[in-house]
Amino acid sequence: MSDHARFEKLVMPHLGAAYNLARWLARDGHDAEDIVQDACIRALKYVDSLNRSEARAWFLTIVRHAFYDWCERNRPADIAHDDGSALEAAVDHNAIDPEQAVLRRAESKAIADAVAELPLAFREVLILREMEDLSYKEIARIADIPIGTVMSRLARARALLQGSPRLRAIGERTSGGER
Amino acid sequence: MKCDQTQPLIAPYVDGELDTLRRRFVEKHLKNCAPCAEQHADLVALRQRIRTEVPYFAAAPALAERVRAIVAATPPAGSSGRPHKRERWPRLSVGVSRHWQWLASGAVGGCAATVLAFVAGTAVLDWQASQNVVAQAVTRHVQATLGHRLVDVASSDQHTVKPWLSARLDYSPPVHDLAAEGFPLLGGRLDTLGGRKVATLVYGYRKHTIDVFVQPDSFDMPSSHELRGFNVAHRRAAGWDWLAVSDASPDVLNGFVSQLVSAATAK
Numbered sequence: 511m512s513d514h515a516r517f518e519k520l521v522m523p524h525l526g527a528a529y530n531l532a533r534w535l536a537r538d539g540h541d542a543e544d545i546v547q548d549a550c551i552r553a554l555k556y557v558d559s560l561n562r563s564e565a566r567a568w569f570l571t572i573v574r575h576a577f578y579d580w581c582e583r584n585r586p587a588d589i590a591h592d593d594g595s596a597l598e599a600a601v602d603h604n605a606i607d608p609e610q611a612v613l614r615r616a617e618s619k620a621i622a623d624a625v626a627e628l629p630l631a632f633r634e635v636l637i638l639r640e641m642e643d644l645s646y647k648e649i650a651r652i653a654d655i656p657i658g659t660v661m662s663r664l665a666r667a668r669a670l671l672q673g674s675p676r677l678r679a680i681g682e683r684t685s686g687g688e689r
Numbered sequence: 690m691k692c693d694q695t696q697p698l699i700a701p702y703v704d705g706e707l708d709t710l711r712r713r714f715v716e717k718h719l720k721n722c723a724p725c726a727e728q729h730a731d732l733v734a735l736r737q738r739i740r741t742e743v744p745y746f747a748a749a750p751a752l753a754e755r756v757r758a759i760v761a762a763t764p765p766a767g768s769s770g771r772p773h774k775r776e777r778w779p780r781l782s783v784g785v786s787r788h789w790q791w792l793a794s795g796a797v798g799g800c801a802a803t804v805l806a807f808v809a810g811t812a813v814l815d816w817q818a819s820q821n822v823v824a825q826a827v828t829r830h831v832q833a834t835l836g837h838r839l840v841d842v843a844s845s846d847q848h849t850v851k852p853w854l855s856a857r858l859d860y861s862p863p864v865h866d867l868a869a870e871g872f873p874l875l876g877g878r879l880d881t882l883g884g885r886k887v888a889t890l891v892y893g894y895r896k897h898t899i900d901v902f903v904q905p906d907s908f909d910m911p912s913s914h915e916l917r918g919f920n921v922a923h924r925r926a927a928g929w930d931w932l933a934v935s936d937a938s939p940d941v942l943n944g945f946v947s948q949l950v951s952a953a954t955a956k
């Protein structure tokens with residue numbers, strides 16, 4: 511099979527996962543597309559070394575690398591000191607019924623915004639775990655960190671979300687302050 | 690009692706990372722310990738919220754088309770040296786995972802260079818491009834934006850770009866900066882379209898790049914077009930032919946070409 515055929519067969523099915531990861535890392539749709547395109551060029555170059563069973567994690571590893579390279583070129587401050595301070599709202603919402611969906615949407619937006627505001631190191635681990643359902647071992651490979659670090663970052667990410675003022679504000683409004 | 694032992698296992702338990710023995714240990718403890726059970730419930734609730742409320746961003750269909758266009762425009766394997774032929778997944782030890790570093794650096798620079806060498810040395814990129822000016826224009830746009838040789842002359846000054854192009858062509862294309870309209874001129878480039886050397890004006894629009902191929906001859910094609918995830922707008926006026934290619938939306942692109950034409954015909 512040619513590299514182009516391998517690419518179509520092994521990499522293209524994971525384009526959606528690649529875009530979602532890039533989108534959550536870069537927090538911008540257009541930047542995410544650039545990152546994915548860059549990742550695809552890299553993936554094509556090395557696709558002959560790829561086994562089918564690991565295609566998604568392998569490709570996501572490349573996407574992550576492409577993101578960090580992109581960051582170095584375009585937003586060095588993001589890597590240098592990502593303190594999780596708020597950036598521009600990262601989430602678009604398409605409510606079906608505006609009137610009924612207002613509160614629901616406010617809640618959804620709250621948690622999505624809280625995820626978007628997580629520091630990069632925590633955000634990437636959380637996205638890989640919760641949205642891609644990858645195992646600790648796979649995440650460790652992709653992020654190039656020990657499994658222990660995956661666990662501690664995941665724990666930190668979750669603690670930050672649970673303690674996020676955004677979520678707490680919503681919780682108080684919907685349940686009268688009770689937990 | 691066993692809380693100290695259980696608490697570090699709650700997250701791995703929720704994540705399905707425990708073996709049977711430890712899973713049973715946690716389950717048993719959760720039944721008998723309210724604080725740990727609450728911690729577990731919180732974690733499950735958080736996961737539920739993330740999975741249902743945090744959007745999984747879908748890639749636009751155009752992205753897949755663009756990726757396929759990029760792949761098609763990239764030479765087949767074997768035409769360039771590979772740094773490592775058969776890389777394996779790294780094991781989890783720190784030393785081995787360095788193997789992956791080559792993916793991070795060098796790869797893309799090398800690849801862009803390869804694309805460029807291929808473009809320069811090969812007349813026919815694919816069968817479609819050889820027969821179709823639109824496909825050629827899109828292919829040139831892809832190669833220029835990916836190869837990072839976006840412009841041959843970088844300038845926002847029309848009085849720099851125009852003479853540069855005129856000196857290298859047998860015509861002098863109209864060049865206008867549209868920064869005030871939101872389309873700053875980034876520079877110019879020489880390309881070959883339909884077997885003819887043409888002037889390419891490169892404009893920015895927010896984060897998009899727009900290539901405009903300008904020449905006195907007429908291309909026979911519809912006024913707007915979509916190919917491989919890129920939008921193409923074509924206009925003929927005052928003896929000039931404008932062919933614009935970008936990943937910006939058709940509306941933006943058509944509006945842009947109209948402004949370009951009115952700037953060129955205003956004089």
Ligand SMILES: [Zn+2]
Nearest residue numbers: 691692722725
């Ligand atoms: Zn306990």
